[in-house]
């Protein structure tokens with residue numbers, strides 16, 4: 001399944017090693033959580049890193065990539081169109097960008113308000129008429145902050161049921177589940193336990209909404225313990241990036 005990197009491509013060798021290390025961590029965590037036969041899927045977050053790195057990772061068998069800015073994502077998706085990759089949009093999304101995001105994204109992990117659902121539904125109507133593309137997978141991003149002031153994005157847990165109903169009723173959108181980023185400095189176990197609680201509540205009303213997008217480089221083990229189905233890993237595979245933005 002995994003190709004060897006081209007000889008002399010030191011970056012490809014480095015990526016292969018880091019990818020392997022992350023995959024081992026995921027397998028270990030899944031095994032420890034009794035999920036050895038049901039491990040989460042890996043989405044490599046390629047923001048700030050060039051399309052060439054995505055190409056190298058694709059050659060190593062990675063199919064799912066995530067980005068958090070429309071302009072960068074759109075350019076990479078276009079450049080790498082022939083590879084037929086799956087693109088996940090994971091960043092704060094302005095409603096007016098919906099039209100371009102639905103051109104390349106299979107999933108949006110950051111649906112956090114009613115207005116955005118409306119905009120995505122409208123954008124998908126146009127896109128599906130044009131291309132017949134599949135429905136857009138939508139994860140509701142949940143804020144896990146105790147203090148609503150210190151925000152890393154996301155809807156309050158109490159707002160999830162209403163957003164879920166709106167998504168469920170929307171043409172062209174599929175309610176995929178929930179997503180969260182663990183609050184800075186907080187215990188990730190506590191954060192992801194809370195997210196699992198929100199997910200469990202959601203699945204009572206919408207059994208198909210079983211996705212839990214959680215876990216980044218620093219906290220993937222905690223996320224796996226609390227049921228993550230999709231891990232979003234950037235820096236532990238691709239290396240550091242500028243800390244601003």
Ligand SMILES: *Cc1c(COP(=O)(O)O)cnc(C)c1O
Pocket residue numbers: 045047068090091181215216217218232233234235236
């Ligand atoms: C950047 C980013 C990630 C990846 O984070 P790493 O710490 O680099 O693994 C995951 N999720 C979101 C929403 C991101 O913006």
